[in-house]
Amino acid sequence: MKFVVGIIVISILLIGFWIGIAAANDSDLEHRVRTLEQQVKTKDNDFRVYFKNGLRFDTRDKKFKYQIGGRIQTDFAFYNADSTFKANFNEPGNGAEFRRARFFISGLLYNRIVFKAEYDFADQTSFKNVYLGFIQLPVVGNFNVGHFKEPFSLEELTSSKYLTFMERSVANAFAPGRNVGVAIFDAVTQDRITWAVGVFRPTGSAPPRIQSDDGYNVTFRVTGAPWYREKGAQLLHLGFGYSFSTPDGPTFDFDTEPESNLTATKFVDTGAFSAEKANRFGFEAAAVLHAFSVQGEYFLVTVDRPSGLASVDFNGGYMEVSYFLTGEHRKYKKGKFGRVTPRKNFLEGSGLGAWQVAARFSSIDLNDGAITGGEENNIALALNWYLNAHTRLMFNYVRADIDGAPGVDFGNLNTYQFRFQVDF
Amino acid sequence: MKSFPCILILSALGIFSGVQSVNADPVSLEDRVKALEEKLEKNPRDFRVYWKNGLNLDSRDKQFKYRIGGRMQYDWAFLSADSRLESLFGPQNNGAEARRARLFISGLLYNRVMFKAQYDFASGSPAFKDVFLGVLRVPVLGNLLIGHFQEPFSLEELTSNKYITFMERSLLFETFNPDRNLGIAFYDRELNDRLFWAVGVFRDTRETPPVTQGGDYALTGRVAGLLWVAEKGRKLLHLGLSYSHRKPRNDSIQFRTRPEVHLTDSRFVDTGVLFSGDVDQVNGEAAVVYGPLSLQGEYSRAFVTVPAAPDADLDGFYAQVSWFLTGEHRPYKGGSFARVLPKKNFLEGNGVGAWQIAVRYSQVDLNDSAAGVRGGFQEDVTFGLNWYLNPHVRAMFNYVNADPQAAGELNAFQFRFQVDF
Numbered sequence: 001m002k003f004v005v006g007i008i009v010i011s012i013l014l015i016g017f018w019i020g021i022a023a024a025n026d027s028d029l030e031h032r033v034r035t036l037e038q039q040v041k042t043k044d045n046d047f048r049v050y051f052k053n054g055l056r057f058d059t060r061d062k063k064f065k066y067q068i069g070g071r072i073q074t075d076f077a078f079y080n081a082d083s084t085f086k087a088n089f090n091e092p093g094n095g096a097e098f099r100r101a102r103f104f105i106s107g108l109l110y111n112r113i114v115f116k117a118e119y120d121f122a123d124q125t126s127f128k129n130v131y132l133g134f135i136q137l138p139v140v141g142n143f144n145v146g147h148f149k150e151p152f153s154l155e156e157l158t159s160s161k162y163l164t165f166m167e168r169s170v171a172n173a174f175a176p177g178r179n180v181g182v183a184i185f186d187a188v189t190q191d192r193i194t195w196a197v198g199v200f201r202p203t204g205s206a207p208p209r210i211q212s213d214d215g216y217n218v219t220f221r222v223t224g225a226p227w228y229r230e231k232g233a234q235l236l237h238l239g240f241g242y243s244f245s246t247p248d249g250p251t252f253d254f255d256t257e258p259e260s261n262l263t264a265t266k267f268v269d270t271g272a273f274s275a276e277k278a279n280r281f282g283f284e285a286a287a288v289l290h291a292f293s294v295q296g297e298y299f300l301v302t303v304d305r306p307s308g309l310a311s312v313d314f315n316g317g318y319m320e321v322s323y324f325l326t327g328e329h330r331k332y333k334k335g336k337f338g339r340v341t342p343r344k345n346f347l348e349g350s351g352l353g354a355w356q357v358a359a360r361f362s363s364i365d366l367n368d369g370a371i372t373g374g375e376e377n378n379i380a381l382a383l384n385w386y387l388n389a390h391t392r393l394m395f396n397y398v399r400a401d402i403d404g405a406p407g408v409d410f411g412n413l414n415t416y417q418f419r420f421q422v423d424f
Numbered sequence: 425m426k427s428f429p430c431i432l433i434l435s436a437l438g439i440f441s442g443v444q445s446v447n448a449d450p451v452s453l454e455d456r457v458k459a460l461e462e463k464l465e466k467n468p469r470d471f472r473v474y475w476k477n478g479l480n481l482d483s484r485d486k487q488f489k490y491r492i493g494g495r496m497q498y499d500w501a502f503l504s505a506d507s508r509l510e511s512l513f514g515p516q517n518n519g520a521e522a523r524r525a526r527l528f529i530s531g532l533l534y535n536r537v538m539f540k541a542q543y544d545f546a547s548g549s550p551a552f553k554d555v556f557l558g559v560l561r562v563p564v565l566g567n568l569l570i571g572h573f574q575e576p577f578s579l580e581e582l583t584s585n586k587y588i589t590f591m592e593r594s595l596l597f598e599t600f601n602p603d604r605n606l607g608i609a610f611y612d613r614e615l616n617d618r619l620f621w622a623v624g625v626f627r628d629t630r631e632t633p634p635v636t637q638g639g640d641y642a643l644t645g646r647v648a649g650l651l652w653v654a655e656k657g658r659k660l661l662h663l664g665l666s667y668s669h670r671k672p673r674n675d676s677i678q679f680r681t682r683p684e685v686h687l688t689d690s691r692f693v694d695t696g697v698l699f700s701g702d703v704d705q706v707n708g709e710a711a712v713v714y715g716p717l718s719l720q721g722e723y724s725r726a727f728v729t730v731p732a733a734p735d736a737d738l739d740g741f742y743a744q745v746s747w748f749l750t751g752e753h754r755p756y757k758g759g760s761f762a763r764v765l766p767k768k769n770f771l772e773g774n775g776v777g778a779w780q781i782a783v784r785y786s787q788v789d790l791n792d793s794a795a796g797v798r799g800g801f802q803e804d805v806t807f808g809l810n811w812y813l814n815p816h817v818r819a820m821f822n823y824v825n826a827d828p829q830a831a832g833e834l835n836a837f838q839f840r841f842q843v844d845f
Binding site: 050095097098122124345346347422 | 453457463464467469470471473481483487488490492529531533534536543549550562563571606627629636637
């Protein structure tokens with residue numbers, strides 16, 4: 001009897017067990033989940049397309065990345081000159097232009113090679129950053145070859161998207177800018193120290209080309225942030241740049257616009273003068289104290305001239321202060337300044353965007369010995385309105401005090417200029 | 425019977441352990457569904473990439489949008505001129521060209537700021553077309569545009585060349601319309617998209633790249649609206665009025681036009697450079713859509729201040745009729761005409777695409793003897809046959825008879841093949 005009961009008990013248990021398995025398997029839930037799993041299966045080389053400071057494509061395995069974008073800067077300028085100025089130059093007509101109208105594609109290949117192809121249509125299709133690079137190399141860090149900025153001067157290396165003023169200072173005449181070259185660079189100690197060194201040829205940009213046995217630049221820069229707190233809301237930046245250059249041909253030329261691009265005239269200009277080599281020294285300092293920032297640079301250029309001619313020295317610099325009325329701070333990254341992000345975008349709720357006021361004094365002296373390129377001292381005032389992280393409206397007032405040879409007054413030019421900027 | 429509950433308990437125990445044995449797989453169904461949900465959960469800044477009148481990218485939260493695209497128009501023209509015209513304006517030869525070859529990237533940032541960067545490579549160096557930024561929904565003022573774009577003036581100017589009925593706009597367009605310039609404008613739509621207005625300040629910037637220096641300004645405005653609309657736009661009446669006050673650059677202005685044929689560089693009517701003060705221009709527009717039938721016309725007049733003479737008074741008009749043989753209608757959007765959608769695309773089943781025939785008469789009078797302006801008088805008659813293979817591709821044929829007064833005659837047969845993407 002017990003035996004029979006045992007058999008029955010075991011049979012019932014077994015039958016129930018099989019019904020349970022069948023119930024679990026039969027449910028088409030399993031089937032539906034499997035179908036879904038197959039549908040959403042992504043491959044390593046599938047791109048994720050997303051917005052982060054622009055339109056980005058990253059493969060799932062992060063080995064390949066693309067970014068497509070550009071910038072548009074529309075400028076309007078109004079000029080007013082005094083009589084001394086008018087006696088020496090034509091007063092510029094009020095103007096409007098695209099200061100920059102750029103388009104680029106950049107990316108990363110095999111998590112090792114970076115590339116960027118950026119062109120500006122506002123200047124008859126000129127080359128901007130057009131280079132390829134190797135990243136994460138042993139010892140040297142990163143290596144770039146192509147057309148890019150020589151590592152010299154904080155304001156030169158800060159993108160035009162992020163400059164506090166519409167134009168860089170008059171002293172920017174001494175920065176070599178973009179040329180064709182090779183460079184190695186890196187940021188170390190948690191990006192607090194940066195260094196870069198490169199060899200360039202003075203090719204210009206439209207399109208870059210040089211055909212000459214002469215014309216080499218060796219340029220070097222090192223920066224540090226000895227004091228850095230609150231994720232960059234407070235910091236001190238110091239930097240030093242040096243460039244040794246031989247001219248393309250027998251002459252050098254230093255000139256600058258009066259911190260307004262629409263004048264189309266350079267009021268201080270050495271003209272081409274015979275030269276053999278030049279040493280450029282640049283000293284940088286900047287501080288950010290929350291909404292307040294101060295920044296300054298000093299440049300000294302010594303030019304050796306052919307035998308029989310005394311060498312000449314030129315110098316210049318600027319000092320600027322800026323303040324965010326809405327409490328933001330300037331973003332600092334790897335030895336230069338970056339994108340300002342408003343606390344609240346314009347018209348998002350009660351948002352006003354970010355508002356910034358700034359003042360700058362700048363000076364350049366292109367007179368020395370036989371060279372009388374002139375001297376210019378500028379005062380610029382700025383009001384910037386960042387509607388959001390990608391759009392801003394700028395107003396600048398610039399008073400340019402222009403002198404010719406020492407003691408010769410060429411008068412003053414007042415500029416009132418506006419910029420509307422979007423980058424995408 | 426006492427054993428019955430025991431059997432129930434036993435079988436339940438069996439079923440439970442059976443289910444457990446299946447679900448005791450390394451990854452349970454629950455976990456797999458959770459993994460799927462995680463995978464499908466989208467970052468709000470991830471883009472959905474899709475096709476809608478072109479390549480579109482919209483972030484999931486709709487705060488950011490991008491579009492990348494362009495257009496190509498290839499033209500062939502066969503010209504035949506009489507000896508009088510050729511003796512006056514030189515030989516008129518057959519030709520072929522890329523009429524337009526454009527690329528653009530446009531978009532929306534933070535659902536507030538829009539941008540477009542569009543360049544035309546048909547002339548060699550990249551020519552600026554729509555290159556602007558805009559701020560949407562500004563309180564009180566409406567929408568703001570800054571950069572290089574069309575001044576709000578005239579219906580055929582504001583209708584994209586992708587959608588115009590004839591290969592070239594009428595004689596009025598090149599003669600009187602300001603087209604694109606650097607400026608700042610406000611615009612908006614009112615009354616449930618029935619009324620459209622725009623007003624802007626511009627500077628004449630015809631150069632590539634656009635730049636100007638000097639004291640030249642223009643104030644241009646347009647108001648247009650639908651007086652009557654029925655059947656979701658299949659029937660409508662549109663009226664509009666534009667006005668522009670201009671201070672020409674260097675006090676010089678010129679009115680002239682090609683003969684609705686782009687593959688000639690001759691202008692049979694041309695005032696030459698007029699030294700003038702202010703210029704006032706008005707333009708009236710009217711259009712009707714009645715199913716496949718459409719009528720459209722505009723009248724334009726320019727009052728030019730000429731020193732030491734009465735003001736010069738120049739004008740012109742055009743009137744056109746078009747008919748879709750295949751029953752479509754001209755779509756209307758935002759105060760101008762838009763993309764034609766064939767009822768059935770070519771070769772989709774027995775589809776033939778959309779076929780449209782059209783005729784236009786246009787004239788300009790650039791003579792004002794009292795003011796000493798002798799630019800000439802010209803009449804054009806154009807017949808058009810358009811074949812829309814689908815909403816993005818069309819082939820066009822135009823016959824143009826250009827008749828400048830007392831200057832001979834030009835007959836042109838021209839073809840266009842167009843795609844936009």
